[in-house]
Amino acid sequence: GENVEQHPSTLSVQEGDSAVIKCTYSDSASNYFPWYKQELGKRPQLIIDIRSNVGEKKDQRIAVTLNKTAKHFSLHITETQPEDSAVYFCAASYGYSTLTFGKGTMLLVSP
Amino acid sequence: NAGVTQTPKFRILKIGQSMTLQCTQDMNHNYMYWYRQDPGMGLKLIYYSVGAGITDKGEVPNGYNVSRSTTEDFPLRLELAAPSQTSVYFCASSYSGRAGIKGETQYFGPGTRLLVL
Numbered sequence: 040g041e042n043v044e045q046h047p048s049t050l051s052v053q054e055g056d057s058a059v060i061k062c063t064y065s066d067s068a069s070n071y072f073p074w075y076k077q078e079l080g081k082r083p084q085l086i087i088d089i090r091s092n093v094g095e096k097k098d099q100r101i102a103v104t105l106n107k108t109a110k111h112f113s114l115h116i117t118e119t120q121p122e123d124s125a126v127y128f129c130a131a132s133y134g135y136s137t138l139t140f141g142k143g144t145m146l147l148v149s150p
Numbered sequence: 151n152a153g154v155t156q157t158p159k160f161r162i163l164k165i166g167q168s169m170t171l172q173c174t175q176d177m178n179h180n181y182m183y184w185y186r187q188d189p190g191m192g193l194k195l196i197y198y199s200v201g202a203g204i205t206d207k208g209e210v211p212n213g214y215n216v217s218r219s220t221t222e223d224f225p226l227r228l229e230l231a232a233p234s235q236t237s238v239y240f241c242a243s244s245y246s247g248r249a250g251i252k253g254e255t256q257y258f259g260p261g262t263r264l265l266v267l
Binding site for chain 2: 043045048071073081082083084085088128132134135137138140141142143
């Protein structure tokens with residue numbers, strides 16, 4: 040089955056800096072890659088996703104890039120703010136398979 | 151729309167007790183999922199359903215059972231609770247289960263925190 044590795048496990052940045060979280064996947068058939076944000080004590084919520092026919096997608100301060108050849112995808116957050124502090128999860132799936140999640144990255148943004 | 155709702159929010163069980171975690175969605179989604187989230191770990195799929203009357207095992211199904219008699223409800227049953235089942239349980243739903251097809255986004259409920267002592 041699919042295996043998703045996520046790095047780093049924790050990331051501390053200063054407000055205004057950029058943050059990058061990277062994920063690798065094992066199954067070359069995977070074609071859908073969502074990113075979820077989970078604030079402390081809350082439910083995971085989708086923040087951005089990308090399909091394999093697209094190399095990059097942006098939504099305001101958030102962007103995701105996909106390298107199908109290397110089988111990795113990354114989340115980029117620019118101009119970080121304290122409210123970006125949360126745990127971020129990447130995931131991958133293909134066809135009718137279920138999502139396989141990474142173990143998460145705790146992002147801490149210091150004022 | 152209330153989205154995905156779960157009850158209870160928190161429960162303490164004694165070893166060997168049983169309970170049912172409730173999950174309801176009002177978005178007319180076909181696909182529903184149960185995940186558990188242990189500290190420092192990602193979400194692991196317990197069971198999922200592609201529609202009423204159809205369920206299938208996920209990555210960690212042992213010790214759990216599910217049923218799907220309606221589109222809206224997807225209860226998770228714990229039989230003979232064990233300390234290893236201490237976790238946060240999330241229910242999720244999606245319109246489509248097909249990756250890369252619009253509607254595959256999974257929407258999560260608020261979670262049930264379960265402590266087995």
